Amino acid sequence: MNIVTTPHSVLDMATRAMDRTPDPRLRTVMQSLTRHLHAFVQEVKLTEEEFERALGFIVAIGQASGEKKNEVVLAADLLGVSTLVALLNNQDPQGESPAALLGPFWRANAPVCDAGESIARSETPGMPLEVSGTVRNSAGQPVAGATVDVWQASPVGLYENQDESQEDMNLRGRFETDAEGRFRLRTVRPAGYPVPTDGPCGELLRAQQRHPNRPAHLHFMVSKPGHKVLITQVFADDDENLESDPVFGVTRRLIGRFEPQEGTGLARLQHDFVLEPGEMKFPHPPIP
Known part of the structure; x- marks a missing residue:
């Protein structure tokens, strides 16, 4: 009979x-997820109170998401899942x-x-920042158009929304x-900032005694038909x-040189990008 007999029989x-x-x-995907979830519950011997609290956290991150922030994306970032997915699917x-991860503010x-x-x-x-670079393909040729x-966040650590x-x-x-294949722009030097801590993700960070402060960075999304969309960040x-970094987003090749120009009061960042052949497919915006 197809009836549960023991805790282990539920999985099958x-x-x-x-x-x-x-x-x-x-x-x-769903069968694998189910196997891992059941193994996790068995391993930690999850109590009914802990299960209820976990469900409450999932509900809360959905309720805390809206036009100003996406708490669901933030939760994935703080658990390292967003960075893991980005690295697994972009082996260069x-x-x-x-x-790098998209983040909750694009x-x-x-x-x-x-x-x-x-x-x-x-x-x-803020300190004026001049940014320039070149976009090339995997053969080293410049990519025009x-x-x-x-x-980016402002020098006080806030995105405009x-x-x-x-x-x-x-x-x-x-x-x-x-x-x-060249681009250039002007802006102000970004500051590091805390991820939002006024919701359930903030409660999680405090419970784990983790700080919320991301290092200063610029976000880039580089695209051209015939190439895979590059989503990345460049860190000061x-x-x-x-x-x-509380979202584990920094890798060595993502660290850029934000160079102060002596006697000018401004800084410069020169950073090049290399695109991979593939489909130009954009992510769904985390916020409107």
């Missing part, structure tokens, strides 16, 4: 119930630029900008590479939190 029944799933990939076999349809234009649209005090989408004093789409912009080389 649950996985067999999924055998008729028409989509083979969905069947594989031909020397392509390393990928917005689609940032303003289209001219070469050299500033993305600091509202009153955004690529779109370089850049976004978190800060009412910033203009809509401040510190966001899309630039097109020229015939030599002098930030004290490079080795303790």
